[in-house]
Amino acid sequence: KNEVEQSPQNLTAQEGEFITINCSYSVGISALHWLQQHPGGGIVSLFMLSSGKKKHGRLIATINIQEKHSSLHITASHPRDSAVYICAVPSAYNQGGKLIFGQGTELSVKP
Amino acid sequence: KAGVTQTPRYLIKTRGQQVTLSCSPISGHRSVSWYQQTPGQGLQFLFEYFSETQRNKGNFPGRFSGRQFSNSRSEMNVSTLELGDSALYLCASSLGGSLETQYFGPGTRLLVL
Numbered sequence: 001k002n003e004v005e006q007s008p009q010n011l012t013a014q015e016g017e018f019i020t021i022n023c024s025y026s027v028g029i030s031a032l033h034w035l036q037q038h039p040g041g042g043i044v045s046l047f048m049l050s051s052g053k054k055k056h057g058r059l060i061a062t063i064n065i066q067e068k069h070s071s072l073h074i075t076a077s078h079p080r081d082s083a084v085y086i087c088a089v090p091s092a093y094n095q096g097g098k099l100i101f102g103q104g105t106e107l108s109v110k111p
Numbered sequence: 112k113a114g115v116t117q118t119p120r121y122l123i124k125t126r127g128q129q130v131t132l133s134c135s136p137i138s139g140h141r142s143v144s145w146y147q148q149t150p151g152q153g154l155q156f157l158f159e160y161f162s163e164t165q166r167n168k169g170n171f172p173g174r175f176s177g178r179q180f181s182n183s184r185s186e187m188n189v190s191t192l193e194l195g196d197s198a199l200y201l202c203a204s205s206l207g208g209s210l211e212t213q214y215f216g217p218g219t220r221l222l223v224l
Contacts, residue, residue: 031210041148041199043215086154090209096166097209099144101154 003027004089006102013109019074021105023087032070033088033099034061043086046072077109113137115204115216123222129190132219136183136204140214142166143185145177148199148218157200160185161208189221197223 004025013019023032031050037043047054047061049070054061058077063070074081084104090097116135124130136143145157156169160179177187183204189196199220203213 033213035213035215041201041218041220043201043203045212045214048210048212088154091167092209094208094210096159096161098156098159098167098169099146099209099213100156103153 002103003100004087004102006085006087006105008105009103011105011107013077013107015078015109015111017077017109019077019081019107019109021072021085021087021107023070023072023102025068025070025087025089025100027089027091027100029065029068029089031090032063034070034072035086035088037084037086037104039083046085074107079109079111082108115202115214117200117202117216117219119219120217121220121222123224124192125224126192126194128192129188130192130221131186131188132200132202132221134185134187134202134204134216136185136202137214140204140206141183142205142208142211143179143183144203144205144209144213145185145187146201146203147171148201149197154201157187159208166208192223194223197221 034046058075060073086104087102088099142161144159159167174190179185199218201218203215205211
């Protein structure tokens with residue numbers, strides 16, 4: 001079993017739909033990263049959170065440290081949201097840990 | 112502020128050759144991490160440098176090595192290239208490490224023939 005599991009692995013949505021991507025992890029962590037990768041390779045950090053909820057525009061990320069689970073929500077999805085979304089957790093409680101990645105969720109939003 | 116830059120962006124090599132990739136972090140960032148991304152394995156951690164010291168290393172053979180200079184710029188080297196080394200190599204910089212926002216470079220796409 002992978003230390004970081006994402007679901008679903010692939011997701012197709014219609015423009016305007018509400019989207020949820022889930023991330024579960026088995027290691028103890030103090031923070032979790034959500035990343036976005038567009039075709040062509042570039043990766044952008046969306047959120048880093050250690051508790052509760054963060055919001056940026058139409059994106060919302062939540063985390064439950066006790067349940068070892070995080071979700072990324074996209075409201076009013078748009079074709080430009082089509083990308084691979086990756087969650088990553090540090091392997092240690094200090095800055096020197098490495099990032100362990102989920103396998104990614106490939107999202108396609110149709111107009 | 113300029114973003115993270117990586118050179119070269121594309122590279123074609125043959126088996127047995129060696130390659131050096133470069134990463135220039137955002138000014139002021141002292142942590143640089145390197146990752147390999149392949150369709151089959153996804154993103155995998157190679158190593159992380161902080162203030163010229165390797166602080167962490169992933170599960171890759173010794174053919175993969177790196178270093179960081181006093182200006183925080185980092186290089187990674189792969190010797191005796193194998194076909195399986197074909198991948199996108201990404202670096203990311205941050206102020207202090209994995210508990211902070213990571214800023215990724217555009218990557219170097221390496222093809223080994």
